[in-house]
Amino acid sequence: MLVALAGGVGAARLLTGAVQVVDPAEVVAIVNTGDDMVLHGLHISPDIDTVIYTLADLHNRSTGWGVATESWVVMAELARLGGETWFHLGDRDLATHLYRTQRLGEGAPLHEVTDEIARARGLGVRVLPMSDDPVRTRLVLAEEAEGVSAGTEVAFQQYFVALRHAVAVRSVRFDGAAEAAPAPGVLDAIRDAEVVVVSPSNPVVSIGPILAVPGVREALAARRDQVVAVSPIVAGAALKGPADRLLVELGHESSVVGVARLHAQWAGTLVIDEQDAHLKAAVEAEGVRAVVARTVMSSPKVAASLATTVLDAAR
Ligand code: FO1
Numbered sequence: 001m002l003v004a005l006a007g008g009v010g011a012a013r014l015l016t017g018a019v020q021v022v023d024p025a026e027v028v029a030i031v032n033t034g035d036d037m038v039l040h041g042l043h044i045s046p047d048i049d050t051v052i053y054t055l056a057d058l059h060n061r062s063t064g065w066g067v068a069t070e071s072w073v074v075m076a077e078l079a080r081l082g083g084e085t086w087f088h089l090g091d092r093d094l095a096t097h098l099y100r101t102q103r104l105g106e107g108a109p110l111h112e113v114t115d116e117i118a119r120a121r122g123l124g125v126r127v128l129p130m131s132d133d134p135v136r137t138r139l140v141l142a143e144e145a146e147g148v149s150a151g152t153e154v155a156f157q158q159y160f161v162a163l164r165h166a167v168a169v170r171s172v173r174f175d176g177a178a179e180a181a182p183a184p185g186v187l188d189a190i191r192d193a194e195v196v197v198v199s200p201s202n203p204v205v206s207i208g209p210i211l212a213v214p215g216v217r218e219a220l221a222a223r224r225d226q227v228v229a230v231s232p233i234v235a236g237a238a239l240k241g242p243a244d245r246l247l248v249e250l251g252h253e254s255s256v257v258g259v260a261r262l263h264a265q266w267a268g269t270l271v272i273d274e275q276d277a278h279l280k281a282a283v284e285a286e287g288v289r290a291v292v293a294r295t296v297m298s299s300p301k302v303a304a305s306l307a308t309t310v311l312d313a314a315r
Contacts, residue, residue: 002311003028003193007206008035008047009064009240010232010297011199012054015125017303018197021057021311024124028189032201033110033129034137034174034209035156039087040078042097043104046157047206048114048129049096056121067092070275086162111183128189128208132259133180141250142168156205157290160196163241169249172204177212190219195314198229199296202243203262204250211266226314229267229288230295230306231259239296255279259287269313271295271306289313298306 002022004015006029018027032047046065053059053067070090095137096117103113109132118127134299137156144150145167148158159165190196193284201207211217220227236255238244244254252258256272260283263270267298272279273295283290291313297303 001026001028001189001193002261002307003030003189003196004199005196005201005207005210006031006047006051006199007201008032008050009054009201010230011047011201012051012064013195013297013299013303014199014230014306015051015055016300017297017305017307017309020300020304021307024055025126026123028185028193029125029127030130030183030189030210031114031127032206032209033131034135034205035160036134036136037155037157039084039157040089042089042094042101044089044097045100045114045129048117048127049093051127052114052118052121052123055118055123055125055127058121066090087157108178109155109183111185119222126185126189127184130185130213130216131180133182134176134210135180135213136175137172137209138175139172139205140170142170145166160242165245169246172208172246172250174209174212177209178214180213182215186213187219189217190216190223193226195225195311196220196227197221197310198227198263198267200230200232200239202232202238202241202246203259204243204246217266220255220289224266224268225226227263228269228271228291228310228313229259229263230271230310231256231273231276233259234273234296256290257282257286260288260290264288271309271313 035046050065060068110129139159140153145163245256256276256279260270271291277292280290293309
């Protein structure tokens with residue numbers, strides 16, 4: 001069984017590679033819910049939806065989130081009413097949030113609703129939220145941005161979308177993490193996995209919340225030789241999003257060595273891109289085995305070979 005700690009786009013790409021080399025029924029994605037929010041009274045789980053839409057081949061390829069061949073009638077009408085339209089919710093995407101909100105309102109836990117949505121979308125992969133309990137990523141700004149003063153704590157989507165993450169961050173916390181329980185099946189999946197891959201997602205705000213759920217770090221550390229991280233940083237930069245800036249702003253190094261340091265306690269191996277091959281020894285000096293491979297998943301074929309590299313690294 002291949003278990004992936006998953007954030008958004010990078011994780012979804014790797015999972016599309018994994019299902020080419022492993023039976024999808026043998027793949028489990030443990031997904032970040034720190035980005036979740038309630039907007040228009042709807043519970044939105046961006047990373048869960050990105051993973052499910054991508055594995056169902058429904059995703060919008062240019063943005064990485066939301067649904068392809070989308071329409072925006074509701075958003076346009078909402079704008080006419082003077083409603084909030086800063087967070088773009090397409091008509092087909094809205095169905096997901098309506099269904100999820102209805103089921104949660106009926107008392108179904110998030111892992112059950114997520115399983116129903118994944119099955120309805122035809123997935124063989126098991127998609128698990130990291131927790132059924134609310135964990136919300138919140139960031140303190142290090143500088144003023146668009147009228148929001150330095151020192152203000154904002155919710156994740158306000159940082160990522162409203163402020164376009166174009167603002168330095170002073171600190172990040174995962175509100176609710178200490179009181180959260182891993183969703184049913186999360187710790188068992190980590191314990192029984194042939195390999196656990198820490199996906200190439202943002203180490204701070206996509207992988208960080210999953211690690212903050214009590215019990216997860218310990219479960220990973222107990223399987224350290226089977227835990228393989230894939231660096232989201234290539235040649236010092238993030239392929240997409242603010243991972244590189246966030247690492248530096250929070251006092252880490254935006255390099256494969258910095259990523260190795262972050263995961264050294266629970267990941268025995270770090271897969272680094274060929275562009276960082278010259279840093280192999282520096283990564284291994286952190287006590288983490290370095291495996292050099294193509295990690296920029298420019299095609300499903302590259303994603304499949306990366307998944308194979310991850311599996312081989314754990315064997
Ligand atoms: N990201 C944006 O930059 N702008 C948006 O309007 C936006 C809407 C949106 C709607 C549903 C959804 O699942 C994701 C959406 N995202 C949007 C992406 C989202 O902020 C990110 O996927 C994650 O939260 C970070 O990976």
